[in-house]
Amino acid sequence: MGPINNHPPDETTRKESIMHDSILLEGINEVIGTTHMNAAPMGVILRGGRYTLALFKGSHTAENIIRDGWFVANLIFDPVIYVKSAFGDLPETAFTTETIEGTPMHRLAAAEAWVAFRAEVIAESSEAYSILLTPIKEEVLECQIHPVNRGFNAIIEAAVHGTRYIMNHDPELEWLIRHHLALARKCGGEREKEAAGIVEGFIK
Ligand SMILES: Cc1cc2nc3c(=O)[nH]c(=O)nc-3n(C[C@H](O)[C@H](O)[C@H](O)COP(=O)(O)O)c2cc1C
Numbered sequence: 001m002g003p004i005n006n007h008p009p010d011e012t013t014r015k016e017s018i019m020h021d022s023i024l025l026e027g028i029n030e031v032i033g034t035t036h037m038n039a040a041p042m043g044v045i046l047r048g049g050r051y052t053l054a055l056f057k058g059s060h061t062a063e064n065i066i067r068d069g070w071f072v073a074n075l076i077f078d079p080v081i082y083v084k085s086a087f088g089d090l091p092e093t094a095f096t097t098e099t100i101e102g103t104p105m106h107r108l109a110a111a112e113a114w115v116a117f118r119a120e121v122i123a124e125s126s127e128a129y130s131i132l133l134t135p136i137k138e139e140v141l142e143c144q145i146h147p148v149n150r151g152f153n154a155i156i157e158a159a160v161h162g163t164r165y166i167m168n169h170d171p172e173l174e175w176l177i178r179h180h181l182a183l184a185r186k187c188g189g190e191r192e193k194e195a196a197g198i199v200e201g202f203i204k
Helices: 011-017 060-068 079-087 150-168 171-187 190-203
Strands: 027-035 038-047 050-056 070-075 095-100 103-108 113-124 128-140
Touching: 027 060, 027 079, 027 103, 038 060, 038 070, 038 079, 038 150, 050 060, 050 113, 060 070, 060 128, 070 103, 079 150, 079 190, 095 113, 095 128, 103 113, 150 171, 150 190, 171 190
Parallel strands: none
Antiparallel strands: 027 038, 027 070, 038 050, 050 128, 070 113, 095 103, 113 128
């Protein structure tokens, strides 16, 4: 792991904690997950020093993780990237390759930071896999400040509900999506407004 941590350890504990710490925080980190030339929003769960993914079956991400055994968490704050990768595909030019421990891995070229993981299935149900993630390398490329914006957060909510809505057309989800799109338009900037239009196009 690289030297950048949220809470740099003192030198006496450094050797051990270097295996566990990353730029991700306790709880669920809503990142853009990249696998072989594919990107999708994914929630990396960090609890008690353990990184996992609850990965629904049927996605390209699931197929790629099972086949290749790696996953990259990309930190990026563009709401348009979240919705485009949630509902469709990003162009090839959105990706760049990092060779880590001899394996070429794809990450977002525009990521402000990224963490690469080895990924293995530790449990499975009829609908989903539980994936254990082991961090192997991370990099912080930019240190931009992102003031809290309800519009950005509302786009994340609308996209989460939207990816479920397109499977079941639940009217309660549609109500939630419309609520969050209104919030995104009220509180967000131009990129949130563009993202809101993209989500709306997918739920029609
Ligand atoms: C913010 C956000 C978080 C998500 N987290 C997960 C997740 O943790 N696990 C999962 O299986 N799907 C998650 N999804 C849904 C996937 O992104 C969605 O199914 C996507 O279409 C999969 O794309 P793919 O086929 O390119 O992998 C999330 C969606 C959003 C918007």
